[in-house]
Amino acid sequence: MKILVINGPNINMLGIREKNIYGAETYADLTALLETTAKEHDVDLTLFQSNHEGAIVDTIQGAFFDGTEGIIINPAAYTHTSVAILDALKAVNLPTVEVHISDVSQREDFRQVSYAGKACVKTIMGKGFAGYQEAMLFLLAEYSKK
Ligand code: DQA
Numbered sequence: 001m002k003i004l005v006i007n008g009p010n011i012n013m014l015g016i017r018e019k020n021i022y023g024a025e026t027y028a029d030l031t032a033l034l035e036t037t038a039k040e041h042d043v044d045l046t047l048f049q050s051n052h053e054g055a056i057v058d059t060i061q062g063a064f065f066d067g068t069e070g071i072i073i074n075p076a077a078y079t080h081t082s083v084a085i086l087d088a089l090k091a092v093n094l095p096t097v098e099v100h101i102s103d104v105s106q107r108e109d110f111r112q113v114s115y116a117g118k119a120c121v122k123t124i125m126g127k128g129f130a131g132y133q134e135a136m137l138f139l140l141a142e143y144s145k146k
Contacts, residue, residue: 001144004068007049008076037133060088070139071096075116089119095143097135100125
């Protein structure tokens, strides 16, 4: 199965930013974990991180044309603001799982809205990096054609 993992703004600062919320592990640790998990399950994995909303929209659109079969997305702060990312996810209409490292349901009021989540088949939050692994296994179980 061909899966695209998208991480939004400041996810590249994992291990530096608010360690009490996001932990001490880095973005490189996250990509290594996902690459290992993908290899174990024969997933054709593409990893993308950007701090720019338009670049994320472009990457979602590209997934429609390159054979991607499922998306895992942590839009980070754009979760709570971006209709453009929601519209892009709706446009490509690929099975998408929303992941948040922290449990946003227990955080500030402004984090209680997820635009992207409205286009997702599942949301996983508060499970740290393991949430991305769970998302990958979910897509494989529910959407893999093999
Ligand atoms: C986050 C939660 C968002 O509210 C925040 O803006 C992030 C990370 C998470 O993974 O917990 O940057 O998406």
